[in-house]
Amino acid sequence: MGQMKLETKVFSILKDKIQSIQTTEGAIYLVGPIKLPVNLYGETIEFKWYCWMNGEEVTDDYQQIIDNLSSQNLAEYQQSSVLVYGDFENSEDALIRMHSICHTGDIFGSKRCDCGYQLKESMKKVKEHGSGAIFYLANHEGRGIGLFSKAMAYLLQENGYDTVEANENLGFVNDSRNYDDAINVLQRLRSKPVTLITNNPLKLEALKSAGLHVSGRVPLWGDFSEYNEKYLQTKITKSGHLKEERTCSND
Numbered sequence: 241m242g243q244m245k246l247e248t249k250v251f252s253i254l255k256d257k258i259q260s261i262q263t264t265e266g267a268i269y270l271v272g273p274i275k276l277p278v279n280l281y282g283e284t285i286e287f288k289w290y291c292w293m294n295g296e297e298v299t300d301d302y303q304q305i306i307d308n309l310s311s312q313n314l315a316e317y318q319q320s321s322v323l324v325y326g327d328f329e330n331s332e333d334a335l336i337r338m339h340s341i342c343h344t345g346d347i348f349g350s351k352r353c354d355c356g357y358q359l360k361e362s363m364k365k366v367k368e369h370g371s372g373a374i375f376y377l378a379n380h381e382g383r384g385i386g387l388f389s390k391a392m393a394y395l396l397q398e399n400g401y402d403t404v405e406a407n408e409n410l411g412f413v414n415d416s417r418n419y420d421d422a423i424n425v426l427q428r429l430r431s432k433p434v435t436l437i438t439n440n441p442l443k444l445e446a447l448k449s450a451g452l453h454v455s456g457r458v459p460l461w462g463d464f465s466e467y468n469e470k471y472l473q474t475k476i477t478k479s480g481h482l483k484e485e486r487t488c489s490n491d
C-alpha cells in the first residue's frame with residue numbers, strides 16, 4: 241500500500257508537466273517547464289527548461305510512459321532539450337537559436353570550432369532581448385554524423401581535408417540534420433514568428449521550408465583564432481555562410 245501511494249503522488253507531480261505532440265513517425269513527449277537557473281558569464285539567469293523524447297507509440301497514458309523509463313536505457317542515446325526565457329508564448333518578437341550539439345566545443349571549449357562561444361552568446365542575446373529559446377539538438381553532432389565519426393573527420397582535417405571534404409570522404413552527405421522535431425516543439429510553445437540567430441542563410445531557408453514561421457535573422461560571429469580559421473572559411477566558401485559576417489560547421 242505504501243508503494244502504491246508513493247506512485248500516485250509521483251504521478252500527480254509529473255502528469256501536468258508532460259504533453260504529447262503527434263508527428264508523422266509517432267509522438268514527441270515533452271516535459272517541462274522546469275526551473276533552470278544558469279550561470280551565464282557570472283550572472284545567474286532563470287531559464288525555463290523543457291526536454292523531449294520521441295516515441296513510436298502515440299498515447300496520452302503518461303503513467304505508462306513514466307513506467308517504461310527505467311527499462312529504456314535512455315542514457316545510451318541522447319535527448320534534445322530547449323532553454324526558454326521570458327514570456328516566450330506571448331511576446332511580440334522572440335529570438336531563437338537552433339544549436340547543434342558539439343561535444344568538443346560546448347563541453348570541452350575546443351577552439352577548432354566556435355560552437356561553445358555561439359551557445360553562450362545565444363543565451364546572452366536571448367536574455368538581453370527579453371524573450372526567446374535555445375534549442376539544443378542532441379542528434380546533430382558533427383552536422384549529424386555522430387561523435388565517433390566526427391573524431392575520424394577531425395583526423396582527416398589534420399591532414400588537409402576541409403570539414404565538407406572530410407565528411408563526404410567518410411561516406412556522409414555534408415549536412416544531414418533534421419529540424420522537424422525542434423519545429424514541432426517550438427510550435428507547441430509559441431505560434432508567433434521568431435527571429436533566428438544564425439550566420440547561415442541556408443539554415444534559415446531550411447527551417448522556413450520545414451514550416452518555421454521566421455521573421456528575421458540575427459548573425460553571430462566571434463571567437464576567431466588560428467585553430468578555427470580554416471573551419472570558418474569553409475563555412476563561407478562551401479556551406480553558404482555570409483562572408484561579411486564570418487563562424488562552426490555545426491551552424
Ligand SMILES: [Zn+2]
Binds near residue numbers: 346353354356489490
Ligand atoms: Zn563545434
